[in-house]
Amino acid sequence: MSEWAEVAKRDEIAPGQAKAVTIDDLMIAVVNLDGEFFAVDNICTHAFAVLTEGPFTDGQLQCPLHGARFDVRTGAVTAPPAWEPLRTYEVRIDGDAVLVKI
Numbered sequence: 001m002s003e004w005a006e007v008a009k010r011d012e013i014a015p016g017q018a019k020a021v022t023i024d025d026l027m028i029a030v031v032n033l034d035g036e037f038f039a040v041d042n043i044c045t046h047a048f049a050v051l052t053e054g055p056f057t058d059g060q061l062q063c064p065l066h067g068a069r070f071d072v073r074t075g076a077v078t079a080p081p082a083w084e085p086l087r088t089y090e091v092r093i094d095g096d097a098v099l100v101k102i
């Protein structure tokens, strides 16, 4: 069963920034891309690295370990060595709250 979880206040994540959140055993990156919010798994699919510890540029999170890149809109890999996409999560805004469907 899925549910909506509040992960941040809208003004807490400025455009171009990413926030790491943990809900139960899920590690999720919530990002603000030009005012639109997206959420993806925060663990690289190549090995174990936390994506929000790397740069977030051009709508992509870059893994700090070996440099794989992921499109935050789709979870797709945009640069190797990872090949599996990230899981994505639905996001909605409720007033000033950012919610993620988990």
Ligand code: FES
Binding pocket: 044, 045, 046, 047, 048, 049, 063, 064, 065, 066, 067, 068, 080, 081, 082
């Ligand atoms: S762990 Fe992310 S690219 Fe290797």
